[in-house]
Amino acid sequence: MSQIQFTNRAKAVDRSPLNFIERLYIWNILIGMFITIKHFFKKKATIKYPEQKREVGTAYRGLHILNRDEEGRERCTACGLCAVACPAEAISMEAAERLPDEEHLYREEKYAAKYEINMLRCIFCGLCEEACPKDAIYLSHTFTPTNYHRKGMIYNKEDLLIPNPTTQPEAFAKAKGLIDDKKKK
Amino acid sequence: MSEEIKKEAPKKFTVTIDNIAIEVAPGTTILQAARMIGGDVVPPTMCYYTPLKESGGKCRTCLVEVSKGSEKDPRPMPKLVASCRTTVMDGMEVKNITSERTLHARQGVVEFLLINHPLDCPVCDQAGECDLQDLSFGHGEGGSRLDFPKRTFTKHNIGPYIQLHMTRCIMCYRCVFAADQLTKEREHGVLDRGYHSEIATHIEKALTNDFIGNVIDVCPVGALTDKTFRFKNRVWFTRPEDAHRDCDKCCGKVTLWKRGDDVLRVTARKDQWGEVQTYEDGTVGWICNECRFEKKNTNDWVIEGPTNVSRHSIKSVNHYINMLKPKETIPDVMGRNPKLLMDIHDVSEVNDPSIKLSKINGPATSKTFNKLIENKE
Numbered sequence: 001m002s003q004i005q006f007t008n009r010a011k012a013v014d015r016s017p018l019n020f021i022e023r024l025y026i027w028n029i030l031i032g033m034f035i036t037i038k039h040f041f042k043k044k045a046t047i048k049y050p051e052q053k054r055e056v057g058t059a060y061r062g063l064h065i066l067n068r069d070e071e072g073r074e075r076c077t078a079c080g081l082c083a084v085a086c087p088a089e090a091i092s093m094e095a096a097e098r099l100p101d102e103e104h105l106y107r108e109e110k111y112a113a114k115y116e117i118n119m120l121r122c123i124f125c126g127l128c129e130e131a132c133p134k135d136a137i138y139l140s141h142t143f144t145p146t147n148y149h150r151k152g153m154i155y156n157k158e159d160l161l162i163p164n165p166t167t168q169p170e171a172f173a174k175a176k177g178l179i180d181d182k183k184k185k
Numbered sequence: 186m187s188e189e190i191k192k193e194a195p196k197k198f199t200v201t202i203d204n205i206a207i208e209v210a211p212g213t214t215i216l217q218a219a220r221m222i223g224g225d226v227v228p229p230t231m232c233y234y235t236p237l238k239e240s241g242g243k244c245r246t247c248l249v250e251v252s253k254g255s256e257k258d259p260r261p262m263p264k265l266v267a268s269c270r271t272t273v274m275d276g277m278e279v280k281n282i283t284s285e286r287t288l289h290a291r292q293g294v295v296e297f298l299l300i301n302h303p304l305d306c307p308v309c310d311q312a313g314e315c316d317l318q319d320l321s322f323g324h325g326e327g328g329s330r331l332d333f334p335k336r337t338f339t340k341h342n343i344g345p346y347i348q349l350h351m352t353r354c355i356m357c358y359r360c361v362f363a364a365d366q367l368t369k370e371r372e373h374g375v376l377d378r379g380y381h382s383e384i385a386t387h388i389e390k391a392l393t394n395d396f397i398g399n400v401i402d403v404c405p406v407g408a409l410t411d412k413t414f415r416f417k418n419r420v421w422f423t424r425p426e427d428a429h430r431d432c433d434k435c436c437g438k439v440t441l442w443k444r445g446d447d448v449l450r451v452t453a454r455k456d457q458w459g460e461v462q463t464y465e466d467g468t469v470g471w472i473c474n475e476c477r478f479e480k481k482n483t484n485d486w487v488i489e490g491p492t493n494v495s496r497h498s499i500k501s502v503n504h505y506i507n508m509l510k511p512k513e514t515i516p517d518v519m520g521r522n523p524k525l526l527m528d529i530h531d532v533s534e535v536n537d538p539s540i541k542l543s544k545i546n547g548p549a550t551s552k553t554f555n556k557l558i559e560n561k562e
Binding site for chain 2: 078079097150156
C-alpha cells in the first residue's frame with residue numbers, strides 16, 4: 001500500500017464469518033444503545049444560547065462600542081486612524097467642528113458627525129482598537145447580532161455609542177455592571 | 186584685496202558629510218550640500234525654507250558636528266553648528282548621523298520643541314504631512330519630562346481663509362518671512378518675547394492679502410491650516426493630483442487633494458523636502474489666494490495626473506501606481522451589466538452625495554448635517 005499513514009489507529013477489517021451471538025444482532029444493538037445511553041449522564045456539550053452565554057476570554061473581540069468619558073462626552077475625534085488601520089475597510093466617518101453650545105456632547109473640538117462600521121465587512125481583528133489614540137473604540141464581549149437584511153448590518157454612531165452616564169445613568173450602570181462582572185471573573 | 190582672495194579661491198569646495206565627499210560651489214550651506222548628496226545624511230529642518238530668504242537658524246534641529254573646519258584650519262568647531270546657516274569650507278568634514286553628539290542634541294531639541302506642543306494630532310489637519318510629527322517620530326524620545334501645564338493662548342480669528350492654532354506653533358518664523366516676501370503688506374507677526382511670544386495680528390486683523398495662503402504651505406506644523414479644508418477629511422484619505430490653470434497672478438500649478446470628484450483642498454506643489462517647488466526657470470511655485478481658496482471645482486483645473494508621493498508616506502496609502510484592475514467578467518457571461526439591488530447611499534449616511542463638503546467654506550458642523558435630515562423629512 002502506498003497510502004501515507006498519519007496515525008497508528010488504522011485497523012484491518014475483520015472479515016471472519018459471524019458467530020451465533022453476532023448473528024442474532026441483538027448483542028450489537030445493545031452495545032450501541034449502551035453508548036447512546038451513556039451520553040445521557042455526561043455533561044452537555046451545548047448550552048441554551050440566548051438564555052445562557054458561554055464564558056469568553058478576556059481578549060475576546062466582539063461587537064464594537066464607542067466610548068464616552070466620565071462626563072458623558074463622546075471621545076471619538078474622527079482622526080481616521082481606525083479607518084486607515086482597518087484591513088477590511090469597514091469603517092467610515094465624517095468629521096465636524098464642535099459648536100460652542102455642544103461642549104457637553106463632544107470632548108474635543110472636532111468630533112465624528114457620522115461614524116459607521118459595516119459589520120458585513122468587519123473581521124473582528126481589533127486593529128481599530130489598537131490604533132485608537134483617544135480611547136474611543138473598543139471591541140466588547142458581546143456577540144454581533146445577526147440580521148436578515150444587509151441594511152441592518154451597517155452600524156451607525158447611535159448603535160455603537162455606550163449609554164450616556166449623565167442622561168441615562170441606569171442604562172450606563174447596567175452596561176458598566178456587565179463590564180465589572182466580567183472583570184471580576 | 187578681497188578680489189585677490191576671490192581669484193585664489195578654488196571654484197569648487199570639497200566637503201565630506203558622513204564620509205561622503207561632494208564638490209560644491211563656495212557659499213553653499215552644509216545643509217544644501219547634504220541635500221545634494223541626499224538620503225540619510227540630510228539633517229532635518231523645521232525653520233529653514235529654501236525659497237524664503239533669511240529663513241533658518243532658529244529651530245536648531247539641523248545641528249551637525251564639524252569635525253574638521255577646513256583644509257587650511259583643520260581644527261574642529263567647538264560647538265555643534267546649525268547646518269542651514271553655516272557655509273562650507275574647502276576640505277570641511279561634517280558628521281551628522283555618524284556623530285553621537287549630534288543625535289543626542291537633536292533628541293534634546295525635539296523634546297524642547299514638544300514641551301508646549303499640545304500633541305493633538307488626532308484633531309490636527311496637518312497630521313500626516315507634519316514636519317514635527319516626522320521629526321519626533323524619527324528623533325524624539327518616547328515621553329516628555331515636563332511636569333507643568335502646557336502653555337495656552339486665547340484664540341484669535343485671523344480671517345476666513347486661515348485657521349490659527351497658536352498652541353501648535355514652534356516659532357519658526359517661516360510664515361513671517363513668507364508674508365514679508367510674498368504679500369504686499371505683512372499683517373501678522375510675533376508679539377511679545379520669549380516664553381510669551383506668539384504669532385498674531387495686531388488687534389484682530391484678517392489675513393486676506395493676496396498670496397497670504399502660502400503661509401499654510403510653509404508652516405511646518407498645524408499652527409496655520411486651511412480653513413476651507415478644516416476637518417473635511419484626513420490627508421491620507423484624499424487623492425493628490427497635479428493640476429494647473431491659467432492664472433494671471435501666479436504660476437497656476439497646484440496639487441489638488443480630491444475625494445471622489447470633490448476638490449477638498451488646493452496646495453502648491455511640494456518637492457521632496459516638503460518645500461514649495463522651484464521650477465527649472467527659477468520661479469517658485471507660490472500660488473495665489475484665488476487658486477487656493479476659490480477654485481474648488483474639478484472643471485476649474487486641467488488635471489495632469491496623480492502626484493508622485495513617496496511610498497514611505499502615509500499619504501501614499503491605498504494609492505497605487507500602474508494598478509491593473511481585473512477584468513469584470515459578469516457582462517460577458519450575462520450579456521448585460523448586473524442589476525445592482527442595493528445602493529450604498531440608501532443604507533449609509535457617510536459621504537452623502539447631497540452634502541458637498543467642497544462647497545462649504547468653513548468646517549462642517551452639526552448644522553450642516555442636521556439641515557440634511559430636515560430636508561429628507
